[in-house]
Amino acid sequence: INNSDYKTIIRNSHYYIIAHLSSVVKPGAVRIATTGYTDNGITCSAFENTDGTYAFVLINNNEKSKKITVSDGQRHFAYDVPGKSVTSYRWAKSK
Numbered sequence: 001i002n003n004s005d006y007k008t009i010i011r012n013s014h015y016y017i018i019a020h021l022s023s024v025v026k027p028g029a030v031r032i033a034t035t036g037y038t039d040n041g042i043t044c045s046a047f048e049n050t051d052g053t054y055a056f057v058l059i060n061n062n063e064k065s066k067k068i069t070v071s072d073g074q075r076h077f078a079y080d081v082p083g084k085s086v087t088s089y090r091w092a093k094s095k
Helices: 015-023
Strands: 031-032 042-049 055-058 066-071 076-081 085-092
Touching: 015 085, 042 066, 055 066, 076 085
Parallel strands: none
Antiparallel strands: 031 042, 042 055, 055 085, 066 076
């Protein structure tokens, strides 16, 4: 909230990152390691939720989109992450 008028809401990038995290990372989740090649301008975090799902949040600070591949050791998926964006993913662990 803008402290000059207390009516205007100013959202910064942290607002959107927290929204993405809270949509896929559930209470009690544990942060897990990520490995592999990461391009400059890409930041990511992975979590294991207590309900048996994985959560992954990625920030692409680059101007251009970047193709990524995510693997949990059993299955994988690819995605073109738009430039200047935050993306979140959640999927069930393989049985």
